[in-house]
Amino acid sequence: MNTATATKSAARVADAVKVYGRGDTAVRALDGVDVTFPAGRFTAIMGPSGSGKSTLMHCAAGLDTLTSGSAFIGDTELGKLDDRRLTLLRRDRIGFVFQAFNLVPTLTVAENITLPLDLAGGRNGRSAGEWTDALIDVVGLRDRLHHRPAELSGGQQQRVAVARAFAGRPDVVFADEPTGNLDSRSGEEVLNLLGRAVRRMDRTVVMVTHDPVAAAHADEVVFLADGRLVDRMESPTADKVLDRMKAFDSKGAPA
Template sequence: MTTTTALRTAARVVGAVKVYGGGDTAVRALDGVDVDFPVGRFTAIMGPSGSGKSTLMHCAAGLDTLTSGAAYIGDTELGALDDRRLTLLRRDRVGFVFQAFNLVPTLTVAENITLPLDLAGRRGDREWIDALVDVVGLRDRLHHRPSELSGGQQQRVAVARAFAGRPDVVFADEPTGNLDSRSGGEVLGLLRRAVRQTDRTVVMVTHDPVAAAHADEVLFLADGRLVDRMQSPTADKVLDRMKAFEVRS
């Protein structure tokens, strides 16, 4: 007998439509997208400029609202929440890593990692945070300030901060955009290890085929629609797929 185990879903969008503006100037950034982001998986989102990839991430993360359709974190529909409950959900169940490191310059590495927890008045799981410090390799930098770190080290702090509250899902928007190739590779490897070692979920928007190759799956968007997906990607296969968009356009 063959048993099929359904993947649990950390986040998803159903019939996602996002329209900016109105009338003749309306822009349909998302056009009926259905996507699941499974628990314990690293998913990359790619597409040409203007394809809707950042809009998809922002709506899935609750940073923007859909024009129609629905977005969920776990079983919670984001559109059913008022501003206060949506803010609390983002604080407690969602982590963010952005291209800019967004560290507080006057705080130490340790203080930056726990800042969201401190602002929420939560102690956090000290054993979890201690393990994260080892995952990101910052044990000997905890008392340093951001100005004393390299760009790659600062982004590692940002990654640890995103995971510190044990969120259901971490959204990363071009997390290696400000890094050189070596530092970027370290951060991408770190995100992959964090998924493997903590059973968290990462959703990353990127334009870089090398970055996308670190993911378990790549989703391709074009003109606001999901047009393809690739399991076990390599940089060459992703690049070939992206070149097909250029030929079509």
Template sequence: METPAFVARVEAATKTYGTGAGRVNALDGVSLGIEAGRFTAIMGPSGSGKSTLMHVMAGLDTVTSGRVFLGDTEITSLGDAELTVLRRRRIGFVFQSFNLVPTLDVRANIRLPFEIDGRKPTVEQQDWIDRLVDSLGLAGRLTHRPHELSGGQQQRVAIARALATRPDLIFADEPTGNLDSRTGREVLTILREAAAGYGQSIAMVTHDPVAASFADTTVFLADGRIAAQRDRASAEDISAFMLGMEAHA
């Protein structure tokens, strides 16, 4: 059996906040790889360490001990300037709150990662953006600003922006948290198709079993440790597993 290729990984990652009696281990010796070209959900109750894990893997926070890699690049001890460039060029983000720039129209929001990096899309990259715009149903909205869009449309713009530079990995932080259930399912389907159809690597932090059921793999965290890792499962199975975890906590 082939060893899976990891687009990001942590080795014995520990993240500690506070000292003495107030000390909290947000991550407690976590070793985990995010497989390339797959949609991975990171699940757990509030305080389980899932957001801390995402922040550490994305280079938004540092580990107290252990090692962090993006592809073959160890980012554990990179400085802020190096991490900023690395995130800009190799990582995409989709947030619960969309994080679109309100003064920019849809076209400019999608092209923002290129503008921040001081470059224009190549012809090939613009073709890719045009494909994204068409497939996400945004062609008729390119001159609209965020306040003129529904929540679902805003999240589609955020996904297009994250995919525009074809990053090594997209982190999605509760991407359906501000959406109704039907629109949320549409957004999750888009993320699943980005992995299945385009080979995009996606890591999604969520507490929602329905959202996790769209992923290829679900990683369960509890008290800063990995409790289990499962291949695609139904929302009912995921929910039952979570309830079992909480009962044994």
């Protein structure tokens, strides 16, 4: 990891509040969250069901808006962008990997991977081609480029989705339960792939997960409970994360 990059913020939220509904039915999904996702790092977001982890990711990525507080990609404050500029920012500076692979069934693997670049008008020319070529090797899909999604296993489809997310060299890739539809072996391959993208290609990943084994692939885990950031863990292991999650069940917050 590039130590100079590690101190830079890829994404962050400040005093983030998100309220759904009004009056007696209002739900405070985020309650004054301050968290920074460093560039060049793999960060996992965990917490009990309803803790606000997916809401945090959606607001940090500009897929949803905060009720109050601020969200930034780099130094750009998302709340100050109009719809057009926010759409362009998500296209050019953010990658997404979802539980459902969201591939275009009529396109080949190669076409699915380069789709963000094609939508952006083929930015970066030759350097984009070189980057995509290197990415294909990182995700191990060289022999599948002319196949369509229906001809691939679930794990292979998610590897295509990961490659597509990184194709435009985004500032940060947000992954929402990326192994949720995969068996343990395929899930492990995808998690190793995300880790390699961070460490070999100096990328940034923020992943929401409920799985301690998945979280153990990250450099750091941030824990939410009741819409608040309650703990952080560097160099996580599956056992340490599981112990921390058990504390939520027994006490409502980590010990």
